Amino acid sequence: MDDEKALLRQIFGDSSDSEEKEDSTHDVGCHSTSDPNYPTWEPIKEIKGLWLCRDFLSTHQQSILLSAIQNEGWFLEASNNQVGTRPGNELEIFRIRAMRFGDLPSWAIELSNSIHEVILYDDRLYEPTSSAVSEGVEAACLLPPDMLLREPVFDQLIVNVYQPGEGICAHVDLMRFEDGIAIVSLESSCVMHFTQLGEVSDCGKEQPDLPIKIPVFLTPGSLVLLFGDARYLWKHEINRKPGFQMWEGQEVNQKRRTSITLRKLCHVE
Numbered sequence: 001m002d003d004e005k006a007l008l009r010q011i012f013g014d015s016s017d018s019e020e021k022e023d024s025t026h027d028v029g030c031h032s033t034s035d036p037n038y039p040t041w042e043p044i045k046e047i048k049g050l051w052l053c054r055d056f057l058s059t060h061q062q063s064i065l066l067s068a069i070q071n072e073g074w075f076l077e078a079s080n081n082q083v084g085t086r087p088g089n090e091l092e093i094f095r096i097r098a099m100r101f102g103d104l105p106s107w108a109i110e111l112s113n114s115i116h117e118v119i120l121y122d123d124r125l126y127e128p129t130s131s132a133v134s135e136g137v138e139a140a141c142l143l144p145p146d147m148l149l150r151e152p153v154f155d156q157l158i159v160n161v162y163q164p165g166e167g168i169c170a171h172v173d174l175m176r177f178e179d180g181i182a183i184v185s186l187e188s189s190c191v192m193h194f195t196q197l198g199e200v201s202d203c204g205k206e207q208p209d210l211p212i213k214i215p216v217f218l219t220p221g222s223l224v225l226l227f228g229d230a231r232y233l234w235k236h237e238i239n240r241k242p243g244f245q246m247w248e249g250q251e252v253n254q255k256r257r258t259s260i261t262l263r264k265l266c267h268v269e
């Protein structure tokens with residue numbers, strides 16, 4: 001266990017230890033986006049608060065993370081590959097996901113620290129572009145500063161494992177989670193679609209969704225950040241039924257896909 005922790009530290013780094021890291025896609029200790037080893041962030045321009053980093057994890061980091069997940073044994077015991085844990089950590093059958101609240105496994109803490117650091121060291125936080133300034137501070141950052149000050153930044157984890165053909169229906173994440181969500185993709189590429197929520201009419205009913213649907217291509221090792229509009233005003237879904245996973249005119253080759261979602265539970269007084 002300690003060995004695994006040390007290995008993860010070495011690979012993802014540690015917020016309390018900024019020594020040199022080997023085989024890292026990004027050196028979070030280097031505060032310059034001009035560094036070619038620094039991950040590149042892409043805003044999804046149609047959706048405020050949605051950022052994609054395609055090169056967040058190296059191939060090596062991805063396999064370390066997958067082994068750590070597999071070592072948890074979460075996906076071995078239940079039928080249909082569908083298990084999860086609840087607060088208190090009892091095992092329960094729960095579709096294709098494993099959930100943890102509070103005490104996250106060490107690999108998830110390392111991953112969360114790594115996401116936090118990579119955002120903190122992004123130049124945009126310190127030197128917003130003039131267009132971002134005119135749109136307000138939130139447009140300038142990968143995550144707004146108040147979310148980066150949370151301690152911890154994330155305390156809830158879901159690992160989803162999707163077999164080819166399996167996906168997740170259009171949804172907005174539950175309101176019991178705070179704003180600011182991170183999703184790491186592993187194993188298989190997929191297209192995640194974002195659909196704007198319908199307007200609420202005078203009688204309080206939601207109008208049918210506007211037809212606008214924004215596809216975002218998630219490759220293994222990528223990291224997606226959602227906050228503000230992207231988190232509350234857009235649904236996200238992954239439809240892996242035949243015909244729905246199209247990217248650049250081609251159907252995406254499906255394999256098993258694992259995703260890790262990190263969120264923060266709302267504080268209850």
Ligand SMILES: O=C(O)CCC(=O)C(=O)O
Nearest residue numbers: 158160168173183259261
């Ligand atoms: O698998 C993914 O990439 C998304 C998962 C998700 O949206 C969720 O668990 O709420």
Ligand SMILES: [Fe+2]
Nearest residue numbers: 171172173236
């Ligand atoms: Fe979600």
